[in-house]
Amino acid sequence: MEGKINTCGCTCIRKAGNGDCEEEKCGFEYSSLSQASSCPIPKPPQWAPLLQIPYAEFRSAKTDSNTFPDLPDASCRSEGTCPVTVLFTGNNATLGKALTKNMFPETLSIDKHDIMGSLATNVIGTDELTSAVNYIDPAFASPSPLYSVQSRCTENPVTPIRLKVAPVAMKKVILCVEGLSLWRNNSSEINDEIYKGYQDGNSKGEINEILSAYDFQNSDMKHFNVNVWYNSSYSEDDGRSAISLSRVPRSLNLASNAYLQYMKPGAQMPFEFTKEMPKGETKISIDLSSILGTLFFTWVTLQLFPLILTALVYEKQQQLRIMMKMHGLGDGPYWLISYLYFLTISVIYMLCFVIFGSAVGIWVMVLELYPGFALYRGLYEFGQYATKASLLGMEGMKWADLSESRNGMLEVLIIMFFEWWVLLIVAYYIDQIVSSGGAKGPLFFLQKSRANPPSFKTAIISMKRNGSEVFVEIEKPDVHVRVIYSDPSFFPQRKKVEKLVCEPSDSHSIICHNLRKIYPARDGNPEKLAVKGFNLALSPGECFGMLGPNGAGKTTFISMAVEESLKSVNLFHGGIADKQAGKYSGGMKRRLSVAISLIGDPKLKARYGGLYVFQMTTTVDHEDEVESMVKGLSRKATKIYQISGTIKFEIPKGDVRIADVFQAVENAKSKFPVYAWGLADTNLEDVFIKVARRAQGVDHVLDCEAEKVGVYELKRGDFSVKFTNYGATMLSAILPDKNGKLSDIVLGFDSPEGYKNDTTYFGTIVGRVANRIGRAQFHLNGTYYQLVNNDGLNMLHGGYKGFSDVVWKVESHRKDSHVTFTYHSYDGEEGFPGEVHVSVTYMLIEENKLGVKMEAKALNKATPVNLALHTYWNLGGHDSGDIFSHNLQLFGSKITPVDDELIPTGEIKSIKGTPYDFLQPREIGSRFNELPHGYDINYVLDGTSSDHLNKVAVVQESVSGRKLELWTNQPGVQFYSSNMLGHVKGKGGFVYSNYAGFALETQGFPDSVNHPDFPSQILKPGETYVHVMVYRFTAN
Template sequence: MFLKQLTLLLCLTGIMQNLFRSSPLSNLSDYTSISSPLLGTELPGFTTGFVEPAFVSDRPIYVLEQQCNSSDSVTVPITIGSVNAQKEIKCVQGLPLWRNSSRTINDESFQGYRKGKTAEGINEIAMAYDFQDSNEKHFNILALYNSTYQNVSYISMPFGLLRIPRSLNAVSNAYLQLVQGSGVQMLLDFTKEMPKQATRVIINFSSVLGPLFFQWVVVLLFPVMVTYLVYEKQHKLRTMMKMHGLGDGPYWIIYYLYFLIFSTVYMIVFVIFGSIIGVDFFKINDYSIQFVFFFSFINLQIVLAFLASSFFSKVNTAQAIAYLYIFGSGLIAGNLVRNFIEGGKFPRHWITVLEIIPAFSLYRGLYELGQYAIAASETGTGMRWSDLNDHTNGMRDVLIIIILEWLVLLPIAYYFDHAASVGHTSSPLATIKRLLKKDPTSRRITVNEIADKDVNVEMEKLDIITERETVDQVLQQQTCGYAVVCDDLKKVYHGKDGNPDKFAVRGVSLALLYGECLGILGPNGAGKSSFISMLIGFVKPTSGNAFVRGFSIQNDMEKIYNSMGVCPQNDMLWETLTGREHLQFYGRLKGHSGSSLDLAVDESLRSVNLLHGGAPDKQVKKYSGGMRRRLSVAISLIGDAKVVYMDEPSTGLDPASRKSLWSAVKQAKQDRAIILTTHSMEEAETLCDRLCIMVDGSLQCIGTPKELIARYGGYYVLTMTTLPEFEQEVENLVRKISPSARKVYNLSGTQKYELLKQDVRIADVFMAVESFKKRVEVQAWGLADTTMEDVFIKVAKGAQLSEELS
């Protein structure tokens, strides 16, 4: 054991002797000759990248020697990039120390730089080695160094921090020279100085992590734009704008310019901020190259936002996928592009093919800017336009790809956006969606089958037949006095997941004159909203057609929108705009401007009782449901809309507001055609010149309120309330007055009977009841003529019964 330890001691002593140079400093004559000694510097390494800080500073380089004279110094020429300089080399004495245990080495090493004290006096431990079981045949070493040093003062010992690769290189050479002789030497041509203190934190961040981080910053506006576009589509705001005259072309120009200006300002602020805080990524590279690169990409990004929005109908889904795309594509691009470029094995032309993906082209451009920022520490200059001619520079290819993609995707995005907008559900995009969802085993009922089911029922309704004949005559003669003509309009919603098809509208034919208000009544699910939705372009008819001011809803919706006003069933409003701003916006779309616009807005607000109380200048999100409804009605009436659709306009209104609304509608219908759906019989009788009742998608009757009451209401309604034990006597009384009377209601002594008008006289009824009251206690009674509500109930129940029987 003693012999083994003695052998190890002699081996280590030889290594330590070979670790330090014995030749004078004068032998160091150039940059190459100083690559093998153990070098150091008093700079803590925060001024350059992976280049030794002392090479590019005005401070000397130190060589660690076992014995130095105070005057030992030499000047050697060095070249870094295009820079030639003279560098002073000084000697620093190093003291080799022996410790018997690894624990002692570790403790002394980590006492802290410039804090260690030994028996020999102040000792700064630059490097420690644990040779473990090393001998002449086996070299096993553990290097220890202090990684916690952060003191940047330049006092006391000037040697500073040693770089770990140089230290390992030096001890490895010392071992080789012990084993093989002094002439043997191992030189490391290139080593990254790791670990070492961070050098130019900003440069490292911007050049290494920077491309990925900057990519996320640049594309952060993409989800914002997609969300904004899908929000307007989900809430039908885009449709509302189209229905009030804003075509796809102007819509695209307005929003494209808005996104472009916003994105340009965003990128300019981003670059300026980066330059102000000293990020070489921005400060060193040519600003004109950066502007062209970022400006080209934000144009492509805007087009991609329009294209992506065509495939989404829900904001939450679009937002989630957009964020997944930008972060996921950034990570993938950061890994693939960097590895492919720096690996050198992936063909250059395939890298160019990958850059067709926008995220990859963006990362490649940012990567090139980052690499030139790194190289600027040696060359002093970043990327210039002349550098784009370098075949290793990928920026030129990136710019070409981005611009070409923008030019190609621009018309494609416009087409898909136009095809996905209102009234174009037969577009290739919708066709693809339908094919993907289509169940080939399910049977679809055809339009002819619908017609066959409806013929027998409709043939019994003379008023419906007359209306259809009027429609045929108008279409043949092309009469100009009709604002809306519906020709056998049908709508089928195909069932999903095995559910049957839903026939929403079954062959509706109507003709509506200017100055006329047509009311559509029907129970929930009767098809009223589906019928209106087809006329305003929300949905495409399954078959049939309608003509609004002579234009077909199948092909000419863009022309119809210019003369149409709509109050939809659900309020389509911007939450952050005020009521006045809504009317100003839609008023401008209708051609108003200046004082004419202000007058029209005030008049619209006054007509729906929203002009006072601060309501005009309050954001819509602070409106009550009734206020929103009144604002929607005002929007539909502003301007010179010749055809106005109102889907249950008075829903949620108090009686006073309802009366005010009715007055506005009466005044507006003087020179317009209005189609109105409602559940209020009072509203229907007050506003509508004609009424039609829909049940299960079919028209059951049509005519003026008086005509319908006369046709379906040829009876009186006798209501009498007595004690329950007198119910039979009441019934006997009614049978005596009218043998054909029909009981329609009976509950806890209250009975209601329908008496045919031709069977009774009102005087006879009063006399019979007065005589009856002398024998039986009558708590209440009444005789009423038929109301529109009675007609509605009778027609609806009759149609439903016929449907069940068929």
Template sequence: MAAFPVLVCALLFVMQTVVDSELGRAPFRCGCVWWECGIQHSTLLQAPSCGVRTPQRWPALVQVPDAEARALTRRHTRPCNASENCPATVLLTGRNRQLAQGLGKGLFPPVPVESYLVPHASDSWDYFDMFSRVALGSSSLPAHGLFLEPALAPNETLYVLQPQCLWHSTSISGISDGIPLQYDIQCVQALPLWCDNSSLVNHLLFSGYKGGKSSRSNEFLAGYDFLDTSMRRLHVYIWYNSTFSQDNEDDSMTVVRVARLVNMASMAYLKRLLGTDAEMNLEYLKEMPKPETRMKLDLTTILDALFFTWIVQLLLPVTLTFLVYEKEQKLILMMKMHGLKNAPYWLITYAYFLFLSAAYLMLFVIFGSLIGLDIFRLNSYGVQFVFYFIYMNLQIVLAFLLASFFSSVKTATVMCYIYVFGSGLLGDTLFVYFIEDTTFPKHWLVTMGLVPGFSLYRGIYYLAGYAYAGRNMGKPGMQWVDLNDPLNGMKDVLVLMSIEWIILLPVAFLLDQWPTWHPLYLFTFLSVKHSSLPGNKVNGASKTISIDIPMSDAILEHEFVKQLLEQMDTRSMIICHSLKKVYPGKNGNPDKIAVRGLSLALPKGQCFGMLGPSGSGKTSFINMMTGLVRPTYGTAYIDGMDLRNDMGEIYPSIGVCPQHDLLWETLTGREHLMFYGRMKNLTGAALTKAVEESLKSVNLFHSGFGDKSVSKYSGGMKRRLSVAIALIGNPKVVYMDEPSTGLDPTSRSSLWNVIKRAKKDRTIILTTHSMEEAEELCDRVGIFIEGSFHCLGTPTELKARYGGTRTLTIATKPEHTAKVEELVSQLSPGVTRIYSVSGTQKFTLPRQEVVLSDVLSAVYAARRVFPVLGWGLADTTLEDVFVRVAKEAQVLD
């Protein structure tokens, strides 16, 4: 991820090299003919790269509408035919109509036809000097500069605007300023059209532009408003067409042909004032001298601030996805259950992403400078460091803040990318105009800058602007002293982002740690009705808390726990005293009691099995024991430490194997064990040895899967790794929630051996739905139903207590079914047939009423009378005990 800017810079460098190479080819170099190179041999595309020591004098021209677009009358009723020499209309208005119309007629001085038709004796005749005395025009588009006049290129036609055309067209040839000339010149009648006011002029010009048949010009040559012009004062407004092409986005840079329009008005007024012999000639226009250059396209200028804003903000989805992933996969809970506290988690995660962001942006700045990106190379590196450092911290805090509102990685990723690209596009299309508008209220800029993406865009915009100015003016870019410039908003950006960072940091931490501070939670709290928790004071009186202990086994265990606590006997590794968990009801529903006053004492070296149906409260009990939820009432002591107050000291002594595998898909099994081993204070050789032994114990070492990512593990391998994580570091207490789920018989048997070895020097609480697993592993078993124990004891004791029957199965031919039933019923009146299918019958025999020898005698007697295909006698299983206790619990409820 940190190397991504390097790839971007490398891509930009390659693209810039390719562009520079293409621009260095002949179509873009200064034009040459044989040994001579110069602007006179260049095309419009080549001319800007030519060196011009003595710029050419180009005649000032008028932009003449195309013939098919010219307006003929005020109402424009008759369209102009392109083959006709249609007149070019000039709109006139002014307060003094007579004077204005007289000046309008003088805009186009008549030229005798002989001036063009009579050949001149010398090729040195200065046609450009002659062009300065007439109203000369062209319909060709003007260029961006005056290095080469497009109207004087070959095959172009020049127009001479006359009051009356006494001649139609002619051609001229010669040399002017050393440039050979050969042009077609056409006479175009200029038709002054009077308008009553300037509004009408404006309306006609706009209507003509909207309805023009050509995108290169509108219907009118120009418009003149002589206002209050008199014989003592010239005051004139001039309308002209600057929208030469609707398809050309660069027309705003075009040199507009306005000079000749101004000169025509000045010349007409001067002749009116001093006589027809007076002249004020506009001889030529030309550029300043320039050296030879190469055409260059700077990609950074094209990319603009938007590109750099997107590149920097791409770290936000990475950070947010990481945080939400750990929350969605419950990896944070797993780390907390193994002892990681909130503050270290925040500190480590924050430092990690700060380091990643710093490496990301440092590489971007370094490699951007190496390939010549001016936004990095010209601006002060100190200013850039402070700006990016503050924004990096703000972006990390923003990710922590947003992570509190998402529980799905996909949703968080989509919404974050919408924010990244949306804030960049809004900044480039909307926010930039507010920045450039000096009249826009500053406080609104600050308000909009509260969105971190806008603040980032604004800062990069200023850096790009100073780099652009520095490149064109040969000055350094933004320096520290420039922050005091009133037009430079970088100081405001730095202050605003710093304040946001400082404020959002504790807010994000509180939202992450205390969900009751969450604004959405507060809204829910105000909108629903909650039932009061037991123990809360209502109207000044404290409600008593009831502890439900319904069964004799639970009563005996409760008394035993009380005795241990009274004697301060802490030899038991786990002592639970009246643990109760109540979840408050919402919307008028009653409270949900998950655990009802559980009391339990477990010594070292014992594996205790919790059996119970789904939803009975087993997971809530484990969550209380691991510190994920706080008990509503009661407490527990683990190795003498109180669950309510000493959880920080308890965590290094416990291990947890959750019901669902909580693993990082990108880490290997070895890396998981190394991580959790360090959390159990293992280091150095001891850590390496513990990891090796753990991998071997769960059969992940020799297969080589210990060094493969967890994403390549099967479900059974992930389960074995979860058990290894729970046992790493020799914890004194281990909680295992259905550890063998999803394992094949061979892997399950191997895992049972691991748990058997592990329980010799530690206490294990195991929940399972497998009665076979409970009988194999558990020294004591408790059947947990509706939040409380209904029976406690060893598997043998429970089978003896609740298993008052034996099961007899006999298989014969179907015709002997009645005889078998009669023979078995003689053993005891309490015999019950469970089922009979195709000669196979199953009976339950009361243990107290039927002696085992009588059963054997009855089977041998039956075999003498008819064939017995098979028979079997089985004692009560733990599964039978569980079913019986569960049914009794339902009857009691």
């Protein structure tokens, strides 16, 4: 803070002759406006009192929103001749008109010997704004002219003057401006006119500013009562910075002088000057404790949360609550102990603040005893009062300040008090329905209470003994356990099993009927009855467990159940059950897998399965023939593994019959060597790999969410484009039509929140590879890469977590120039190799031109890169309906045809004469009936080069007159007519249906990684990918 701008201005007094500096003088006369506040001013200068003159282009005139007939025509604004308007009213119109007539002189009278005094006797104003202090009046220090308000201006309204303030000489020009006094019937009319003259007070956004207004009320020859209106917005009172001075005194003096002259001609109340208070030299300093205190206190207080989190994780790891339940304790003791522990830690934590704060006199820290003050808002209120106290030499926040209207601390206290209890109840509720060691239903609190209330001890509801039968129900607050020990006389369970045996159904997964197991006598010991007539029926989804002492027969029963499963697939007899599974033959292993599948059917397999896994081992030279054979069985087959002649494929079960696979293998054996092969169902290991791969992506999403999501606008004139760093997305583009009406021509949502988990890719940057990659796989430099398939078996726009679904870093932003977003894509993201640093810059170029520059640099591995901007346009306005009437000319004479899954076939085909031919302008909907689903195809652009920009397309909409022209340096453009949009609720609640917008996505060719004849999109380490687009918008 010691720079020249924050110190008093100085000048050097030179010696006569050699010109050396003899003396340095400092003072406000040598200072700029920003330096003057630092200078010592023992005798502040006197300044003539001035009026605040409205800017010429905003002076009140007759417009659509301001229709008073006595106002001047709005054409005076362009000529700069509009008068300044003074409104007046009162009980006596004659008196009011007489007073306002005396306010403004007919001529300007200047005394050359007392220029400043002459300015005080005339009615002088300025359009320069004031500052918080008046040591130097900006009206005299700036090059702006002064204005003499007169009842009528002469033909030569320009008067130059020279004046001297202290040792500073100034040259100014005084321009004449006419003062127009207009009568209004009452104060309500004045209020209405002033309100409508405010920019936000009318629908047109027009400004009609007056000089001042007077209500003389009941003034007469004996009384003088007047109310004065003035523009308080010039004071810039935002509640945070110092308030600027208002030029109100001269307006009051005009009314007083006019009344005196009315009472006695020639009488006046002179207002000679305005003057600041003397001051010593000041140094600008910053109270860092007030500015950063809020942030530091928040950081320190937040350190409590890792402690609480550690305790919760420790409980989960050590299963403390389950151990407590095993010892007969419920949730009450755990909650009580945990709450008291955390409360004690918090109190000690805050007491440290109070003790150390009290030592240095920071009594405000006593308030920190209340836990809710960890919130930023409470600390922010403290920071505001501390800053105010530092600047004005006052005290900080006091208890009495809680009643101030601008103080939000009272609301914070009330909110946090209720929040304390609400969160406590919600935490307990969530704990009860998602609990360690048991859970209740969501509406457990509505259940009728038991006759015997739950306690920490086990409540035995009923116990009956009848021979060897024992039936016990154990009930706890959140655990219900049924324990059954039965023999053949246990009628209910045996009856249920016998009924199921006689009437087979799929209602139960496991049925055991009258199981018995007797171990024979051995070594002189008698026979051992391990299981005696055991009956059991378990339904799907039921969690079954067995409790009992040693020797009760638990393990014996499980062995018997497994034995039956192995017998059902002939894996038990002949000593097979005693062999290690690893020593089984291939066929025996497959039969073992069948047995395991009969025992359990995990839901994960049902969700991620639905596939056969086909594996074949051959020589390296015949790998391509194996792949061709599998593709012949199913075009949707996906290669998941390949190394040294061993290849694995996933084949959808609906695409192939097992008999066809056997026949294909038999045929293949006659063509090339087959060392081994197998066909199996999806196993849990395959499921785990898929789930783990997706889980890795989720972790990185959470890391990126640390970057704050915001909205960033680029605006020049009436052209405004907004973006968000979530997906580097274009949110809106607002520009006028041929009639000057502004509309948003980009489809999307009202806020960045709408774009999260969106599948339409509205306005986003898509990548690492835009469009589709067939079978979500490719080979690069001898390595096979399996990507995340998010479009059936294919990858679309970079996978589930492509560049459109991450938070980008905002590198730089200037509202009138550009905004740049960057993103670091990690190695293995969605299956792609190598790290890539990506940046996207949106920039305003000339008038109504938007440039887009996408760059990517491979850091450590070769990788495919093909970025695209996926904006949906509708030149009639985002809510104007379909785009069939848009005229399109697209400068591409060929396309890359696709199959049923929209994957390029590898051909490059001419479009001449087909519905895809837009070489000559025509309406998009003109040949729509010839296409089954609309346009979604990549055009091969004519004459493109990465070294310069080439024109891509021209789109025009006749009703609005808007036209879009597009240039790029890419070889292709995907034209998409939003065929699969469905019904998406977008901006303002408008529902976007199919064909509500069109997309022109300049790009490399889709699936080029799998088509060597297409232009390569492979980026090597150190190389930089550059993709440029330029939009130009006009309206005719």
